Amino acid sequence: xxxxxxxxxxxxxxxxxxxxxxxxxxxxxxxxxxxTDSPTITPAQEIFIFQRIPRVLLALIAGGTLALTGAVFxxxxxxxxxxxxxxxxxxxxALGAFVTILYPSLWLKWGPFSxxxxxxxxxxxxxxFLIYTLSNRAEGVSIYxxxxxxxxxxxxxxxxxxxxxxxxxxxxxxxxxxWMMGGIDVIGYKSLFSMSPLLVPAAAVLFFHSKExxxxxxxxxxAVGHGVDIKKxxxxxxxxxxxxxxxxxSVVGPIGFVGLLVPHAVRYLSGYDQRTVLPxxxxxxxAALALCDAxxxxxxxxxxxxxxxITAVIxxxxxxxxxxxxxxxxx
Amino acid sequence: xxxxxxxxxxFPGSHWRLDIPQFSIEASKIMGIIGPNGSGKSTLLxxxxxxxNPVKGTVHLSGTEIKKIKRKEIAKKIGFLxxxxxxxxxxxxxxxxQMGRYSHTGTFGTLENVDYQITKESLKSTDMEKMSNRRxxxxxxxxxxxxxxxxxxxxxxxxxxxxxxxxxLDIHRQVQxxxxxxxxxxxxxxxxxxxxxxxxxxxFCKKLIFLSDxxxxxxxxxxxxxxxxxxxxxxxxNVILGSHPETHSPFLLPRLIRNKLK
Numbered sequence: 252x253x254x255x256x257x258x259x260x261x262x263x264x265x266x267x268x269x270x271x272x273x274x275x276x277x278x279x280x281x282x283x284x285x286x287t288d289s290p291t292i293t294p295a296q297e298i299f300i301f302q303r304i305p306r307v308l309l310a311l312i313a314g315g316t317l318a319l320t321g322a323v324f325x326x327x328x329x330x331x332x333x334x335x336x337x338x339x340x341x342x343x344x345a346l347g348a349f350v351t352i353l354y355p356s357l358w359l360k361w362g363p364f365s366x367x368x369x370x371x372x373x374x375x376x377x378x379x380f381l382i383y384t385l386s387n388r389a390e391g392v393s394i395y396x397x398x399x400x401x402x403x404x405x406x407x408x409x410x411x412x413x414x415x416x417x418x419x420x421x422x423x424x425x426x427x428x429x430w431m432m433g434g435i436d437v438i439g440y441k442s443l444f445s446m447s448p449l450l451v452p453a454a455a456v457l458f459f460h461s462k463e464x465x466x467x468x469x470x471x472x473x474a475v476g477h478g479v480d481i482k483k484x485x486x487x488x489x490x491x492x493x494x495x496x497x498x499x500x501s502v503v504g505p506i507g508f509v510g511l512l513v514p515h516a517v518r519y520l521s522g523y524d525q526r527t528v529l530p531x532x533x534x535x536x537x538a539a540l541a542l543c544d545a546x547x548x549x550x551x552x553x554x555x556x557x558x559x560x561i562t563a564v565i566x567x568x569x570x571x572x573x574x575x576x577x578x579x580x581x582x
Numbered sequence: 583x584x585x586x587x588x589x590x591x592x593f594p595g596s597h598w599r600l601d602i603p604q605f606s607i608e609a610s611k612i613m614g615i616i617g618p619n620g621s622g623k624s625t626l627l628x629x630x631x632x633x634x635n636p637v638k639g640t641v642h643l644s645g646t647e648i649k650k651i652k653r654k655e656i657a658k659k660i661g662f663l664x665x666x667x668x669x670x671x672x673x674x675x676x677x678x679x680q681m682g683r684y685s686h687t688g689t690f691g692t693l694e695n696v697d698y699q700i701t702k703e704s705l706k707s708t709d710m711e712k713m714s715n716r717r718x719x720x721x722x723x724x725x726x727x728x729x730x731x732x733x734x735x736x737x738x739x740x741x742x743x744x745x746x747x748x749x750x751l752d753i754h755r756q757v758q759x760x761x762x763x764x765x766x767x768x769x770x771x772x773x774x775x776x777x778x779x780x781x782x783x784x785x786f787c788k789k790l791i792f793l794s795d796x797x798x799x800x801x802x803x804x805x806x807x808x809x810x811x812x813x814x815x816x817x818x819x820n821v822i823l824g825s826h827p828e829t830h831s832p833f834l835l836p837r838l839i840r841n842k843l844k
Binding site: 326329462463465466468469470472473475476477478479480518522523524526 | 628654655657660666671673681682684685690691730734737
């Protein structure tokens with residue numbers, strides 16, 4: 252493991268986490284938050300504690316998780332273009348969320364959990380179950396069938412969303428389109444709590460298998476020869492990655508390019524050892540999304556942009572730049 | 583020791599079948615598996631390594647059925663080098679060789695001093711020490727093969743199973759490679775090499791087994807296995823059987839069939 256890289260990325264993650272809550276349409280200084288004699292909470296404190304901090308924390312965790320799942324899926328499927336979108340996880344989550352938004356009778360809340368998240372996670376779960384069942388063979392999971400199944404499910408979900416869009420009322424459409432554009436404009440800490448029961452164990456599984464993922468980059472026979480139980484690793488990483496991605500997408504909506512680009516950047520900068528790539532992708536993905544969100548808050552202030560638009564505007568050209576560079580061919 | 587009994591293997595949608603009544607691989611010996619394309623050499627090797635489960639029959643490793651042994655435990659005893667040795671990522675040679683220590687590491691895969699020492703020895707024995715910091719993309723075909731062999735040697739296996747290990751090497755490197763294998767045999771390792779190169783197998787292996795169309799045609803010393811009768815049966819009239827000028831071991835040469843070339 253490259254410890255130097257680990258600490259550099261961790262420092263970046265920490266610094267972005269400390270600095271970005273101070274960025275936003277309302278100008279807030281440390282003096283406004285910490286040096287006030289007011290017996291009640293001031294507006295500046297309220298914005299800082301209940302809007303900026305949870306929002307930055309959510310961006311750090313969501314961005315980190317999307318990049319982490321992108322990194323593990325790209326290695327697991329030996330394909331540089333794989334991420335939660337390609338596998339249909341984002342599409343099926345979106346369909347689950349849309350169905351909930353469309354039918355007000357399904358709007359429910361239990362503490363930090365809401366039915367939008369529940370149905371989005373359920374959609375991702377059904378997608379995972381389907382593509383895993385379709386591609387699971389006696390000799391192990393077929394990578395090609397899995398990818399084909401993922402892309403097919405994405406297309407089916409897109410079709411279903413289009414049909415529901417055509418049939419839905421304008422109000423539901425606005426709510427859904429906001430969700431689809433990806434947003435982390437949360438208030439309070441509920442969203443963070445609602446993600447954690449699924450996200451924490453799933454991310455732990457992924458980090459735990461980082462050493463085996465190095466072997467998964469070799470061909471199957473070589474990995475098995477080294478002593479890796481590839482069936483077990485594939486199953487655990489696939490389910491862990493899917494659950495982690497679904498838990499994030501269910502809260503922040505489908506945010507593109509972070510899961511695709513960040514792992515490429517980490518491998519380009521810091522080598523291919525997955526014990527370095529996974530934590531560093533988490534740190535860089537988190538920092539990148541928090542910075543994009545800071546931009547989303549300020550670019551057209553006082554109005555805010557959904558962060559998914561910023562990641563697409565920055566990520567798209569960057570990806571094309573990577574695609575035409577020779578370096579990507581080796582990734 | 584690996585013991586195979588009554589092995590039958592078929593692939594879905596194919597009439598081809600591998601039928602090996604008995605086959606064993608012992609320590610401190612080098613054995614060659616030879617035969618024409620599609621004879622079942624690689625399939626037999628993969629079954630011996632526990633990578634492929636046969637349709638029928640049993641494989642035992644040191645007396646225990648291989649199916650019941652965990653992959654990590656198998657990797658401590660059997661080193662397997664497949665024919666295809668690609669990597670999706672451009673690891674350094676050192677990183678690749680350290681991966682070979684996987685079966686000896688604990689839950690978090692932390693390498694101890696002994697692992698670094700064995701990694702170094704594996705690099706040295708394959709003559710890759712000076713290239714340890716090079717990336718795989720910076721190596722020639724032969725160097726890449728040696729790097730992957732080093733990662734298999736880093737497993738410290740008792741038995742080494744190699745599938746066409748010299749296919750991408752020039753003749754000089756092939757000779758070097760087989761001398762390296764003889765050195766490992768002297769240290770007590772059992773080595774099995776699947777190869778198309780009957781001449782190298784004849785020269786360097788004490789025991790050969792000859793497969794044709796999934797059946798074991800002959801086994802024993804090179805003199806016994808590479809006989810005129812078997813060569814004619816399997817390769818037809820296109821091959822001349824001679825002998826090596828130094829060792830007098832059987833040697834194959836191509837026949838120039840003038841009529842067919844016209």
